[in-house]
Amino acid sequence: MLLRQEALKLDLPLTATRLKRFIKDYVEKTKAEGAVLNLSGGIDSATATALATLALGKNKVVALSLPERETRSALDLKHTKMLAEKFGFSLETIDITNILQAYYKTIPAFDPKERLCKGNIKARARMTCLYYYANRQNRIAVGSSDKSESMIGYFTKWGDVAADISPLMDLYKTQVRQLAAHIGVPRQIIAKPSTPQLWPGQLAEDELGIKYEALDLILLGLENFIAAEEIAEQLDLPLKLIEEVKARWLSNEHKRRAPLTMKMEYRTIGADFRLPYTPP
């Protein structure tokens, strides 16, 4: 298998059609009123929101823009409005600074210097808002995690990844970019550097130390059981980098699964039960 950008090329009309059908089918089978999404203004959430709107219609989709004082970006807020105007879904902008301040003040062990722990509170507070709307308005929570970030665990456990369905989770970031352009997500959003918005100035590619174009091909190789040595040779990248990506992929399985339990009986949640997703 050749690890080249062409290997990640999508049949875009087919991909868009199938993902729209997937969203619509799930909403119908669960008898939900529509969908709710957290819209940061970045490419993944913009693409998921646009897809949900194309699938369900503009009156069935609510997007939540949840800025907070430390990471508020005028550009992101401008982009959320631009997308809402283009696709016609409802946009609710809620400043969550006060919610976060309450956490910071209330938790005795809170340490503002631990920026990852603090940042994860932000992602989980956004998740709480998302699920409040989902519960209150009988909507499904549509996630926007992509395959690149899900594989390496670059997300907050029970935070930004939390959703009822995640239509983009089998598409690498560079594939999400292709799809975004195809369904009409504005160019400015697609070209913008990705950020999880956990602390000011955080940029995904800087933090990961690798461009998504390279990361996606490494992950494609790992997904296809290609040895780290061969991936390094094909991509002309240091073996150490490939091994680091592989280690991240393997060590983050705990973030992708239901909590591990001790097997005590014949049929155990997680290990044994295999039930259909949407019973009649």
Next chain:
Amino acid sequence: MPDKITIALGQISCQVGDKKHNIEIMKKKIAQAKKAKVDMIAFPELSLTGYMVRDRAYELAEPVPNGPSVQEIEKIAKNEDIHIIFGMIERNPKASAILHNTSVLIGPKGYIGKYRKMHLPTHSVFEEKRYFRPGYQAPVFETAAGKIGMMICYDVYFPEITRLMSLEGAKLIVCISASPSIRRGFFETLTAARAMENTVFLAFVNLAGVQDGLQFWGGSRILAPSGSLISQAKYDVDDFISATINYQDINRVQAWAPVLRDLRPEVYTSLRKKTENL
């Protein structure tokens, strides 16, 4: 055996675990088939229950032919004077915890026979060996609609099954399927190959719709003994197709592609040994 029959394929989306609902969907397609003067209609793999039933397989299984669903479909076949092929989870009559992934053939005069899936995929999203015991026979049935063999989905990867049935005299092989989207390219090639290499008609009927995040790709088709496409349903969504096939075409194709005449039986002895020692 008739020279010509009209066959229909009911490409449906099933409700997982809801047999009543799925029989109602089948009835609508059967009504459509009657209008098109169809002799035989086929429905996809596990069309009675839906494919992604997982652990619910145990509660949804029924004996064949004495279970209530087979009996209900028998009544429909008699009333509508039509042959019906559909897929279901069969409960083994001798050991009730043993299940089979089964294709059932019913004619206007009642139950004709069944085929238990021989190759059970247990890789990727498929978990069939977890639930089912494989079949060990590839029977061929003499019916008023011709001499018919059946197989199920992943069986199409194994040319031995269609070969066995064509050597038994099958003229039409019906492959009922629940194939998800990423497999489309393989099935489009393999179904044509199985028809061509045996010079038989092949009807492939696939599920449509989404179950547990799997998009079943539809694309049901009727193939001539030359492997060429006679009719094809839409991709991904529910559809209905029908076509009249002329069994005499088999003789014409066999004249210029006499594959059965040219079989080399000694190869099979070696094939068996090599497979056992794999």
